[in-house]
Amino acid sequence: MRIATLGPAGTFSELAACEYGRQQTDYTLQFFPALGRVLKAIPNEADVAVVPIENIVEGMVSPVIDTFVKRPLEIVAELSIPVRFSLVANSPKPEKIYAQFVAQGQCSDCLGRYDVPIMNTASNSEALQLLLQSREPAAAVVPEHCLAQHHFDHVEHDITDYAHNETRFVAVREPQQQPPERDPAVAYKTSLLIVDDTDHPGLLVEHLQVFAGYRVNLTSLVSRPTGQKFGHYHFYLECEGHQDDSAIRAALTLIALRNRVVVLGSYPSSAGAT
Numbered sequence: 001m002r003i004a005t006l007g008p009a010g011t012f013s014e015l016a017a018c019e020y021g022r023q024q025t026d027y028t029l030q031f032f033p034a035l036g037r038v039l040k041a042i043p044n045e046a047d048v049a050v051v052p053i054e055n056i057v058e059g060m061v062s063p064v065i066d067t068f069v070k071r072p073l074e075i076v077a078e079l080s081i082p083v084r085f086s087l088v089a090n091s092p093k094p095e096k097i098y099a100q101f102v103a104q105g106q107c108s109d110c111l112g113r114y115d116v117p118i119m120n121t122a123s124n125s126e127a128l129q130l131l132l133q134s135r136e137p138a139a140a141v142v143p144e145h146c147l148a149q150h151h152f153d154h155v156e157h158d159i160t161d162y163a164h165n166e167t168r169f170v171a172v173r174e175p176q177q178q179p180p181e182r183d184p185a186v187a188y189k190t191s192l193l194i195v196d197d198t199d200h201p202g203l204l205v206e207h208l209q210v211f212a213g214y215r216v217n218l219t220s221l222v223s224r225p226t227g228q229k230f231g232h233y234h235f236y237l238e239c240e241g242h243q244d245d246s247a248i249r250a251a252l253t254l255i256a257l258r259n260r261v262v263v264l265g266s267y268p269s270s271a272g273a274t
């Protein structure tokens with residue numbers, strides 16, 4: 001199996017992709033420099049892409065959710081990875097700090113102590129590489145697991161705002177006619193989009209009441225602007241259960257009478273059996 005993920009090597013995405021790959025019979029990794037590019041790699045350059053979808057502190061990774069709205073892919077697995085960062089520098093007085101755009105928000109206490117510009121990067125490995133190439137006094141927020149391969153005179157360990165920092169990743173593929181086999185012993189989650197084509201008062205509350213009425217437990221709900229008009233949103237939701245469960249089927253049939261529903265997939269919950 002060819003797995004696409006965010007590179008260069010050294011990202012948390014690589015750790016998640018390897019964990020997913022180990023669950024398959026055989027895999028090769030392919031790195032791409034930005035999340036949008038990783039997702040574009042399916043189906044021609046890769047069979048599956050492993051991308052971050054939510055950080056425990058920073059919330060949803062918007063570029064990934066927005067791609068699902070434009071191009072619904074099938075989510076086949078989720079994985080959670082502990083995320084720890086260090087700040088490394090080539091000088092005691094860095095004049096800029098390289099930080100990946102999601103990592104920056106996870107290390108805000110530490111970064112707030114430095115009165116220097118933050119240079120956003122597409123990946124944590126890119127932040128590390130830019131520091132290694134820099135001839136000026138600079139620092140970078142880098143994954144703790146990258147420290148073993150490099151020496152820095154100035155290191156501040158474990159700079160994440162919360163000790164229990166974690167990021168959830170999903171493995172996605174081109175939607176297939178045959179969904180992955182369902183294992184009755186496994187606790188599933190289902191991801192879906194409700195596409196707001198017909199806005200009206202109470203739209204969201206109606207949908208939430210349908211889920212509540214069928215006792216479907218939602219575990220995520222985010223709205224993303226459609227980009228067409230202020231006040232128009234799509235909704236990305238996750239719920240406990242499999243799309244073939246009678247309660248979820250019934251809830252989605254009702255919601256689909258008013259808005260477009262796109263099921264992105266049902267997959268084993270990384271939280272384990274409930």
Ligand SMILES: O=C(O)C(=O)C[C@]1(C(=O)O)C=C[C@@H](O)C=C1
Nearest residue numbers: 011012013052102103123124167
């Ligand atoms: O740059 C990386 O190391 C990544 O794998 C990306 C990513 C993300 O975008 O969420 C993954 C985990 C952390 O939350 C920070 C960065």
